[in-house]
Amino acid sequence: MSAQETNGTLQLPKMQSETPDYNDAYDAIVVGAGLAGTAAALTMAREGLDVLMLERGPAPGTKNVFGGVLYTPTIRELVDVDSAPTERYIAEKRFSMLTSDGDETAVSMRPGAWRDEPHNDSYTVLRRRFDEWFAKQAVDAGVTLITETTVTGLVRDGRKIVGVETDRPDGEIRAPVVVLAEGANSLVSENEGLKDRQEREAVAVSVKEVFKLDRETIDDRFRLDGDAGAAYNYFGEGAVGEAVGGGFVYTNKRSVSVGVAYRIEDAANGQTPEATLDAFESHPAVAPLIRGGRRIEYSAHVIPEGGAKAMPDLVHDGAVVVGDAAGLVLNSGVHLEGTNMAVESGYHAGKAIASALADGRSDEAALAAYPRDLEDSFVVENLRHYDWFQQTIADDRKFLFEDLPRALADAETEYFKMDRTAKDEHTDAARDRLLDAAGGWFGAAKRAWRFRRMLS
């Protein structure tokens, strides 16, 4: 048959049968288009680098889950957060102790300042929408995003990491720097010996459900209006049974995210995620919040909780590790942070890579600015500060999650009891209950000292 000839004015398609070779066509390859990876890609693109970002899901965010509150100070540095698909700003934080008998003791905070822009940079977010949007900002800044492509290993030249291997045919691609932003279940980093598998004591499992509810119902139930939202955190036996961890309820625009997170160790010892979630969702303090909601998604994820001491080496010759893959998650009980640290780490990694490449280098020493800047940032600072926390609460689990909530509930019951004895007697009885639980005045003082840093 004849080759095509131009027919009148019709422009025939160009036959591009040869495939270009993209080895070393990019300055950096980012593995994973989550928050850390995208922050790194975006930062590098803004610094003028050519960046290839590989995502294994069909779109950014399709593999990502978190509780629900995103802290946006660093993201604000990178993009226009006000146009981001956030759900609600956090107008109320509430900490609540639950017993398995149905008691609740809560502290609620609604500082007026949070109602004002920029709302303390705290928003509920659904990751699918947010991550997809965030990655689009990177693409708009010049990043090449390739989805449905799984990185399966690293390419090395001697010690130096010079590219990645993917699951696609012709699947190897080289670049001076690789950013490993593959999340908490970081198979490539582990298989390539860049980090060890965490012990299960240092990793939490989180299961979460999103319930669809009317906007008005959410506003009424949580006493909200406009874009105001609530973040409820729960502790105690009523939240996660005998495990070390907590539960949460966060409001989105037209849905509520409900979940629990606790150590895999506890799940292995018989407290299954499903049963834990069931118990939490049916607790009398929680059930009414989600009543009538239609379950629209069930999800699960792991959370690295090893803190600063579990952080792997963040830089290697030709590679950096960021976000959850680097174990950058803070759970101090009061502070639950990870995504902001992911963004911060991606940002610093991106900056460091740009300046190293400007010097024509990508070795470990040249990239060392990344861990150094991260050390100086709030990220490592905070992780160090709260390193004691996980161990301490594990040691004091029974007191914190069983005895204390119950004693509080008993004390409240006692204190507010309506009968014909004098109020003074109720006060004394209530105080005694609390002191008993805490091991008397001396025990209470000791504990107060141990946990003093929690709020500092």
Place this chain on the structure above:
Amino acid sequence: MSTAQPHVPDVSIEDRLYTVKYRDAGESHLGVKDPDICVECTSNECTQVCPAAVWTVEDDSDGVPSIAYENCLECGTCRFGCPHDNVRWEYPKTGGGVVFKQG
């Protein structure tokens, strides 16, 4: 103290997994590294920790779990949960696996 027992919602794991969108990758991304270890293992923690009922050890089996990989939420809990580090875990290939719509 309240005597009211919490009402356990009438929801099964199937109800929950029904809400999740999957793209079948066609082959399992999960496995065991050494079946002999599973034969020896009596605690079967994989079946406890998995939030998606992926791992089950049938009574009449030799102790090697059966793996419903199509249920997998790709959290990785089994990988950390197995005390013998005996879970073979790979990312599903070319876009397969769970596709969260909320996240």
Place this chain on the structure above:
Amino acid sequence: MNDGWNIVVCVKQVPDADDVTIDPDTGTLNRSDAPAVLNRPDHNAVESALALREAVGGTVTAITMGPPPAKAVLQTAVGAGADGGVLLTDRAFGGSDTWPTSLALARAAEELDADVVICGEESTDSSTGQVPPGIAAHNGWSQLTYVESLEPRPDEDVLVGKRDVEGGYERVAAKLPVVVAMEFGANRPRPAGLHRKIFAETEFEPVEWTASDLGIEDRVGLANSPTKVGGMDTASPVERERERVDTVDDLYEHIMEVL
């Protein structure tokens, strides 16, 4: 004299069938959120086009009709290995049913001097399966539908297709040029190579043809579409007992009652 075949593969962008859900509260179809993807049966068409090129040589050109974002499905085809792409895009195409759609594709195939045009069995959003025979009819070409596998005979300018017919199969030898509709699931589509995928999504540009480029501006669009959607009705639900039984014995009793 054979220097390979000009193979044209027709692809379509549709809402992802997996993401089209029914809202249990309202019972309505929710497809607005569904991302646009390559019509699933078209993956089989692309795969057989590439396999055919491997067998006889030549080129594979992907064509689609749609608004500019439909370029994405050409990228998918080029990523998998197609050599080039044509986007038929024009406001004049708006509202076309299968008659003008197959006309536009037929004209484009003619311009591309196609030896073989390969389509998917049908689209998941309209499920007519009428476009492939329509292309063949517009051009007076031979056709092979519900094809399970292809067997080229380049020396004879013939393509043999194994067709699924009810209760069996038949092998039909069709003269070139021929329009083929591959049966859904007939083959296992290959994944795109990494570098090819990067090329398709970053550098590849399809040519764009309008209705007037093809000389059919007066023969496409709503006005030239014989069929009109007259109305939509909710399928009326059938009243059922909806009784839940707990044991197989109970189920057995019920079955025996109704038999």
Place this chain on the structure above:
Amino acid sequence: MPIDIDDYRDVWVFVEQHEGEAAPVSWELLSKGRELADETGESLVALVMGDGVSHLADEAVARGADHALLADDPVFEPYRADPYGEQFRALVEARKPSIVLIGGTHTGRDFAGRVAVPAHAGLTADCTELAVDDEGLLLASRPTFGGDAMATIKCPSHRPQMATVRAGVFDASEATKDDVDAAAAVEEVDVVVTEEDTLSTVIERVVSDVVDITDADVVVAGGAGAEGNFEPIVELADALGGEVAASRAAVDEGWVEPARQVGQTGKTVRPHLYIAAGISGAVQHLEGMNDSDYVVAINTDPNAAIFEHADYGIVGDLHEVLPKLTAMIREKQEVVV
């Protein structure tokens, strides 16, 4: 170019046949065509094509056609799209039917477009409901994308109004007239295609038993829940003397042949008893079995939509439930024997 739609009259039904044997859908369309023709006050015309198939033209008249057109020539056996399309097109252009009904089989859907395109006719695919409005306009309805709604397609200004119609939707007509009338009503038409004109050759044709699930009194259907093992479904169907059917999911997986697919480009069944095992109840599937007298559902997912459309349901794994059920039925049968 505008046409005068008043020039177009009559309802045509294509009688699909292979090796002299009519496809069941042909007689279903004939009975529906009779209804439509009676409403519009026009004639019902059967079109029979093949080699040595005059008996089918006679049968069409016996089953209610006013006339039959017979194109009898070796070029029409076995079926090929191009000679069928060309002959059919020539007849349509010459005789101007208003409505043309063709079975929604692989054969019908293969060549319908070859008629509709040159005639610039409106062609609606895979219809499940047919009616005419006050002005005699054909209302062809089909499940839309996702299938929760029916779209009604009209063809106001083009002719003929063509539709391919899903098998099993309508009751087949019975032979009622005697043969004497028939012969006179059959007209043998000129064959306009020659073997030299054809573009294709059938070089092999292997057709075993043509599976017909549309006729069965009992249908046992399996879906994704069968997980590759249809044995329990086959066994139960056997015990009940019914046919095995499947959802699209199971057909796509290759567990079952396409001819057994219910709903969505498959067939519509209307048995007395329909047992859905491991079928979640996608709307397209429901569309294909909703006319069953009784529906029984077995599914592991208590929320599966199928339970809403079933008379009796049990939550359980078909691999456990079906064998028990089969055993109980066989036991009973043995006692009776």
